[in-house]
Amino acid sequence: MAKLDDVIRRDTFANRPAAGVAGRLFYATDTKRTYRDNGATWDEYDQDAFSNPMTTQGDVITGGASGAAGRLAIGTAGQLLTVNAGATAPEWADPDSKQEFSEDDVSDPPSDAELDAAFGAPGTLGEGFVGVLDDNGAATDCYLCWTDGTAWFYVKGTKAV
Numbered sequence: 001m002a003k004l005d006d007v008i009r010r011d012t013f014a015n016r017p018a019a020g021v022a023g024r025l026f027y028a029t030d031t032k033r034t035y036r037d038n039g040a041t042w043d044e045y046d047q048d049a050f051s052n053p054m055t056t057q058g059d060v061i062t063g064g065a066s067g068a069a070g071r072l073a074i075g076t077a078g079q080l081l082t083v084n085a086g087a088t089a090p091e092w093a094d095p096d097s098k099q100e101f102s103e104d105d106v107s108d109p110p111s112d113a114e115l116d117a118a119f120g121a122p123g124t125l126g127e128g129f130v131g132v133l134d135d136n137g138a139a140t141d142c143y144l145c146w147t148d149g150t151a152w153f154y155v156k157g158t159k160a161v
Helices: 112-119
Strands: 008-011 025-028 035-039 043-044 060-063 069-072 080-083 091-092 099-103 127-134 139-149 152-158
Touching: 008 069, 035 069, 069 091, 099 112, 112 139
Parallel strands: 008 025, 099 127
Antiparallel strands: 025 035, 035 043, 060 069, 080 091, 127 139, 139 152
């Protein structure tokens, strides 16, 4: 088994050992450069192969079309990391607001028209919307409402006395 000192050597550039052990690494302490032994010569690692694009805590490194590293700045509080419309790059986006609270004086049970007035039409809200409707006229009932994108559904909750 090889020792770490047999695989990675450190010294000044002038004191590097002769090449001949493929895969071995050498770090020149005076030039701060790294070399790899290819079995015949020492090849310098490309020190500029990766340049860290991040400038702020929370930044994200992204890959561009050519594979070059890019910076996606940190988003704002509550944003989600998602993929752009072209499915070509990540981006920060606000979450879909599919929940709402409304206080309206509604009949018992509320009609589709009353639910539309409180939240909007199911076709506009889309599947997955959930809302809570507080019947502030009676001050005793609440309705948990949801839509499948075409119709309203609800469950009534009554204030405990």
